[in-house]
Amino acid sequence: MDIYSVLQLLAGLAFFLYGMSVMSSSLEKMAGGSLELTLKKVTSNKLLSFLLGAIITIAIQSSSGVMVMLVGLVNSNIIEFKDTLAIILGSNVGTTITGWILTLTGIESSSFSIMSVLNPKFFTPLLALAGVIMRMVAKKDKQKDLGTIFVGFAVLMYGMTFMSDSMKQMASEPWFANILVMFKNPILAVLVATVFTAVIQSSAAAIGIIEAFALSGQITLGMAIPLVLGANIGTCVTGLISAIGVAKNAKRVSVLQVVVNCSGAILVLVVLLIVGKLPVLQNPTNHVQVALVHTIFNILVTIVAFTAEPLVIKAVKTIVRDDPSDLPKILIDERLLARPSVAVNECMSDTIVMGLMVQENLKKAMSLLDQYDEKVCQEVKDGEDKIDWYDDELETYLVKLSKVGLSEEASESVNKMLHVLTDFERIGDHALNIAQNAEVIHRKKMAFSPEAKKELTIIINAVSEIVQFALDSFNNNDLASAAQVEPLEEVIDDLTVVIKDAHIRRLVNGECTIELGIMLSDLLTDFERISDHCSNVAVCIIEVNDEEFYVHQYLTDLKHDSEAFKTLYHYYKDKYEVNSI
Numbered sequence: 001m002d003i004y005s006v007l008q009l010l011a012g013l014a015f016f017l018y019g020m021s022v023m024s025s026s027l028e029k030m031a032g033g034s035l036e037l038t039l040k041k042v043t044s045n046k047l048l049s050f051l052l053g054a055i056i057t058i059a060i061q062s063s064s065g066v067m068v069m070l071v072g073l074v075n076s077n078i079i080e081f082k083d084t085l086a087i088i089l090g091s092n093v094g095t096t097i098t099g100w101i102l103t104l105t106g107i108e109s110s111s112f113s114i115m116s117v118l119n120p121k122f123f124t125p126l127l128a129l130a131g132v133i134m135r136m137v138a139k140k141d142k143q144k145d146l147g148t149i150f151v152g153f154a155v156l157m158y159g160m161t162f163m164s165d166s167m168k169q170m171a172s173e174p175w176f177a178n179i180l181v182m183f184k185n186p187i188l189a190v191l192v193a194t195v196f197t198a199v200i201q202s203s204a205a206a207i208g209i210i211e212a213f214a215l216s217g218q219i220t221l222g223m224a225i226p227l228v229l230g231a232n233i234g235t236c237v238t239g240l241i242s243a244i245g246v247a248k249n250a251k252r253v254s255v256l257q258v259v260v261n262c263s264g265a266i267l268v269l270v271v272l273l274i275v276g277k278l279p280v281l282q283n284p285t286n287h288v289q290v291a292l293v294h295t296i297f298n299i300l301v302t303i304v305a306f307t308a309e310p311l312v313i314k315a316v317k318t319i320v321r322d323d324p325s326d327l328p329k330i331l332i333d334e335r336l337l338a339r340p341s342v343a344v345n346e347c348m349s350d351t352i353v354m355g356l357m358v359q360e361n362l363k364k365a366m367s368l369l370d371q372y373d374e375k376v377c378q379e380v381k382d383g384e385d386k387i388d389w390y391d392d393e394l395e396t397y398l399v400k401l402s403k404v405g406l407s408e409e410a411s412e413s414v415n416k417m418l419h420v421l422t423d424f425e426r427i428g429d430h431a432l433n434i435a436q437n438a439e440v441i442h443r444k445k446m447a448f449s450p451e452a453k454k455e456l457t458i459i460i461n462a463v464s465e466i467v468q469f470a471l472d473s474f475n476n477n478d479l480a481s482a483a484q485v486e487p488l489e490e491v492i493d494d495l496t497v498v499i500k501d502a503h504i505r506r507l508v509n510g511e512c513t514i515e516l517g518i519m520l521s522d523l524l525t526d527f528e529r530i531s532d533h534c535s536n537v538a539v540c541i542i543e544v545n546d547e548e549f550y551v552h553q554y555l556t557d558l559k560h561d562s563e564a565f566k567t568l569y570h571y572y573k574d575k576y577e578v579n580s581i
Helices: 003-031 034-041 046-060 063-075 081-094 096-106 114-118 120-137 141-170 174-182 186-200 203-215 221-234 236-242 248-275 287-307 309-319 334-338 340-367 374-401 408-443 450-475 479-508 514-545 551-561 563-575
Strands: none
Touching (some): 003 141, 063 248, 081 096, 081 248, 081 287, 096 287, 141 203, 174 186, 186 248, 203 221, 203 287, 221 236, 221 248, 236 248, 287 309, 408 514, 479 514
């Protein structure tokens, strides 16, 4: 046995897997979740879902990564199980592109030509050098990620070259020939390739090994086909592992991939066993034919699966039956942490939802001051429980997300959400306080004076507007809306002082009671605190968009030196003048 050839093979495999991992993670960071967001929007269109499944797989160079993403998205109820078939089929086809890229290692050319330029031995060193330089001198994360992709691709191609060279050296060894003999048994070849792919969790690496075998000139087409089938079956293991401990629909996603890939492999294997003696199957194959077999197989599986889609979906639901005791719903699945850009986007979507829930709860709470309704009051209490749940889930998840590798842009988004969540949750608390005060007023049959009601109407309108500005600034990263908040917050502060002074005058004149005065003071405190939290949200948005931003200096300069602030302040002061109603 030539131990050096074996070691070279192992080194090549190690380089290949490492290069694939580095390239995949950097590609995923550069994608920034935009492809996944598009995917969520087009799941109802099978063709678009198929195409995007293929594009995402090509972009992140990992069909296993797409499966983990799908399991997480379905488990979080972001997309439906039935919509994942087209994505899985697209991913299967998309992963064949890697096999075609790897065929470049087989290009031979004795002199400089266009073909020699395509040989990895020519361009891989240049890519590696360019990647290292970009990593060293680039200022922006995306440029550094691109450099990492170049380096990862170079390492991957060197690994493939090492494997190919070692295979050629081992081709004449008797022990190597004995290993190849067992591949003449199609069933055994499928099992070996399945186990190998399951262990390394990369069908691309498995196809690369098969192509390296083909470059040695020692395997036939009849031997290569079962190996390709096994690689397609083995790649399902990652999805099965990711489905441990998830809800039934998420389990169905991984089972769906198994059913599709295994059914296709079994059909082709049966045909191969029948026609296995054909001369064309006995001829030595090459790396291009291996890539072609991989592509044709996945295209045929796609056609059959789309044709028999109802039967496929029914079969999966029969295997994984509905269970009333299924796991409780979670907000965002932790498996999405493996795809940080997707996780960040889902957290952003849920934070926006939480903000809208807070706004709706506050609107209901303030309406109780004008017309009390027991049902609405209970809705506010139930809504507050849901808001608290959202806050706990999101904060816990974001803390975990902040510890994984994030791009600079994604890291800013996480920090922004962590800041804003606290303010949203506190606004929710003040909404509950308002509802509880309204409940006490109703129960004790108390009533504010007509003047006090008018004053409350004015400040409620102002608070409603400042909350809308705060939400618009966060939801749309809208600096124009953010700029409206601080002047209006100052006006609300002034309103609380004016209304308290008016209450004292009514109390002295015997037009109001001390108990109602306490209630009014509590309500004004809640309104003032709500406006403060809206100010925090707006300042956070401005801070994220301005690298040289300093909060305290900003607020000081804004209130004393800014003509725009003074103009807006007077506008809102006139708009919410107590004597205007």
